[in-house]
Amino acid sequence: MKSRLKILIVEDEYISRVLLSEMLLEFGSCFIAVDGKEAVGILKHSFATNEPFDLVCLDIRMPEVDGLDVLRSIREMEKKRGLTALHATKVIMTTALEDSKNIMRAFTQGHCEAYLTKPIERVKLIQHLQELRLIE
Amino acid sequence: MIPFIPPGPGISRLAIGEPMTSKSYKHQIQSYLAMQFNLGEEQIAEMLPSFIMTLSGHMANLEDALKSGSLDAMGKSGHTIKGAFLNLGLADCAEIAFQIERGGKERDHSVDFSCLIAALRENIDAITNGS
Numbered sequence: 582m583k584s585r586l587k588i589l590i591v592e593d594e595y596i597s598r599v600l601l602s603e604m605l606l607e608f609g610s611c612f613i614a615v616d617g618k619e620a621v622g623i624l625k626h627s628f629a630t631n632e633p634f635d636l637v638c639l640d641i642r643m644p645e646v647d648g649l650d651v652l653r654s655i656r657e658m659e660k661k662r663g664l665t666a667l668h669a670t671k672v673i674m675t676t677a678l679e680d681s682k683n684i685m686r687a688f689t690q691g692h693c694e695a696y697l698t699k700p701i702e703r704v705k706l707i708q709h710l711q712e713l714r715l716i717e
Numbered sequence: 718m719i720p721f722i723p724p725g726p727g728i729s730r731l732a733i734g735e736p737m738t739s740k741s742y743k744h745q746i747q748s749y750l751a752m753q754f755n756l757g758e759e760q761i762a763e764m765l766p767s768f769i770m771t772l773s774g775h776m777a778n779l780e781d782a783l784k785s786g787s788l789d790a791m792g793k794s795g796h797t798i799k800g801a802f803l804n805l806g807l808a809d810c811a812e813i814a815f816q817i818e819r820g821g822k823e824r825d826h827s828v829d830f831s832c833l834i835a836a837l838r839e840n841i842d843a844i845t846n847g848s
Binding site for chain 2: 593594595596597599600603604642644677679699700701702703
């Protein structure tokens with residue numbers, strides 16, 4: 582378990598982005614991407630430099646490149662580098678409560694580890710981080 | 718007339734055109750941020766102006782979408798502002814935004830978007846007044 586996590590928050594809505602990063606700051610360094618396209622660029626660079634993220638919080642519904650596309654990209658990049666599930670990036674999807682179809686897709690197709698519905702709850706977020714063994 | 722909105726906290730107030738005051742909205746947001754995100758008074762005071770400005774921007778996008786007549790744009794803008802309202806603890810406003818989002822995505826022409834957006838505008842004005 583790392584003492585400080587490297588975290589990427591991908592969220593196109595400002596208020597959600599600020600609140601999520603505020604909650605996660607105590608656990609590590611938070612990097613921000615405001616849309617899926619920017620996220621894919623940041624993730625590519627992190628894999629290329631062999632400094633991948635420990636955690637990616639990924640909004641499902643974003644314009645152009647959505648969260649499911651970013652999740653697929655992450656898994657493809659990991660596959661190319663021969664990373665096993667054990668070393669795969671932990672991904673928490675964030676979305677609205679009524680978006681159950683996309684949540685299911687994220688689990689079945691993208692193998693995300695967890696999801697949070699908006700409004701984001703701090704208690705649930707910490708619970709997921711503990712379950713994913715990212716924090717104690 | 719505003720179409721039927723399922724009963725919920727604040728919804729009945731909105732339906733009869735009596736939005737909360739700026740002070741009570743701000744108090745509601747401050748209490749929610751403190752409780753839900755464990756934020757201190759100073760942090761909230763720092764964040765609130767930018768949050769209110771963001772809400773105004775989302776509202777303007779929604780009104781632009783209405784003017785353009787694009788249901789798709791209204792659905793997307795409704796989704797964005799809904800997420801913001803939810804994270805600020807404004808469930809009543811989020812419910813109206815959700816009706817706009819759903820109507821837009823389902824291309825439901827029977828939804829009175831003008832009325833729903835006017836109701837949200839009234840609430841946004843109440844939030845921003847005095848900020």
